[in-house]
Amino acid sequence: MANGYLAGGVVILSADGSGLPVVETAPPECPVGYRLKSGWDGAGTSITQTWELVPEEGTAQEAALALSRMQFQSLPDEAAYLVRALADQYVDGMTCYGPDNDAGMPVTRVNYYGDLYRFIGSGVQVMQPGWNPVAAPSLWARILPGQEGSGDEGPQPWEQPDSTNGYSEGDRVTHNGRLWESLVDDNVDEPGTDNGFRWKDLGPAEGVDA
Template sequence: MAFTEEEEGKLRAIIAIYDGQAPSLSDDVAARCPALFAAWDGNGHSYDDGERVSHEGVLYVCLQAHTSQPDWSPTAAPSLWAKVVDYASGGDDPSGIPEWVKPDNENPYPKGAVVRHNGKVWESLVDNNVWEPGAQGTETVWREISEV
């Protein structure tokens, strides 16, 4: 598809706006559009704590400042990178409530996150929640909202 010069100009302007706004996007929005972020570069690129990159179609956040090397990709170096998880999206579920997925220590559920698990809907009562909803001893970190 060929664009007119005017259409190309508008497209460049839209891309510039999105590029400028990408760093300030919340995790739930940013996780849905990893293409707005630069691809991970393993060739001596200097990364800052909190910087986001796309890698293999997934958005990651840098956990500690470092200079990259080829074997420190986001999928290979969990001490350096954490997947940005969209806890607000329900994915393909029409209810809008995502299925609980066991998080890593780098991307726990925040307080207020709502998930489905074992036929029930749960709300996280604490930040940094890595526990399984409904498991013994988790009454103070998850609250059952309803049955699905």
């Protein structure tokens, strides 16, 4: 097995065996109207080949996906979370638009290893190596389940936010077997620890343990 490095989505094999193991994978079956697009995932202990189904150019599937992705960035967070599979995958070199951009573009949201992130950097920026949502948290805010009603099936378990993605007034979450509603914006406190100033206890959360 060869070793190498992942740079800008390209695998660079090393001659001296340094770097991470490069793991090639078999392509999945490809239905009619689609093609397979190969990529690489270097987030773990190896660089593993990935596959994505992409609609063939000129097909109805391709047109529908393109239209959906154009509309995606204009959705509010709660709706975007429900269809987060439409978000573009983060890649180095992509152009991202912040909330104060002069281009009049919607704020960029990306999918990074299954989580949805909102770009909070200034203006318009081209992503450089090391600027991904995990490595550069000052540029990104993770959209948490339960924020602005974004849970797939009602209120979701509370997760500890940071200073960039606190819960908003009206958000509902479950925590320690109870249902809570945020009373303020930018709420980063844990429900039940704030003496009722930032979270309202709505009673037992039926059917959940969190």
